[in-house]
Amino acid sequence: MVTDAADYVDLVLEREGDWYRADATRDRVGEPAPTGFPHQSAPELRFTGASVGAVRGAIRDIGNKYPKLTHDDVTALASELWHEPVFERRLAAVVLLQSRVAMLRNSDLTRIEGFVRTAGLRALVDPLATDVTGPLLERLAPGARGHADVAVDRWGEDPDRWLRRAAILSSVPMVRASGAEGDGWPRVVRRLRAVVAFGTDPVVDEAVDAVRAALAKRSPDVPFPR
Incomplete structure (x- = not known):
């Protein structure tokens, strides 16, 4: 079920994406090295060009398609979405956690820490x-x-x-x-x-x-x- 949900997000991102928005998003969220400070760059990210609205809509649809998501389902889906170095997939993982924050536990901070360490944006x-x-x-x-x-x-x-x-x-x-x-x-x-x-x-x-x-x-x- 988790993989099916992640595949659905991929379909939405592919359908709603376009190259000019991908370039614009890359330019908007890129992190130049601050003058005089070492740059800690994020892993090379791909951009689909799907809008923030499309990402949020995909997560909303996941909630409607799978209304009985458990805590473990939510955290596993977030990790699966984050695993691929695609900005919009990672943004979808963030939106998912935002929408289900009431389900999260203190033990989930380890997972969040891992996301932050690899985000760089x-x-x-x-x-x-x-x-x-x-x-x-x-x-x-x-x-x-x-x-x-x-x-x-x-x-x-x-x-x-x-x-x-x-x-x-x-x-x-x-x-x-x-x-x-x-x-x-x-x-x-x-x-x-x-x-x-x-x-x-x-x-x-x-x-x-x-x-x-x-x-x-x-x-x-x-x-x-x-």
Whole structure:
């Protein structure tokens, strides 16, 4: 069933794709090396040229065709979609996880970490962080949340810049919702200090700026941690 679902996504991407949109998408999501910093490139990706709407429609159709998808079905399908180095397939995996985030568990952070490590693109890393990891962390029970926090704290200290970016961006939903008044704020401060201690990197600095902006809007009187 999982392979059938992945094959259906492939059919949609092939049907809805075109070469000029593929070129435009490649130009839009490509990651040039920041000046003065080593480039961590993603694996060479192919682009089908299917629109974001087509990708979302394919995942919506999967939900209608297979209404009884279990947690294991969802995570296996996400991994199968991610396996091929095709941008739209990987985007479909992200959309699938977004749509089923209520089913995810703290143990799924290992899979998400693997996706982030091999993504190398803001267009894939950012939704994995803010729309999957962040909401997943917020809905966990205290015991499971403790184990998950250990994992995401480790991301913040990892040499992989995209994993450090994801660690910080995963905090943005919580900061937007409750600012420094939320019980998760100490965890945010801990991760911010970890990535800052690691050193300056424009890819990670963008994530820090996103938290700064969210804090300024939600808790304007609270100084940003240093």
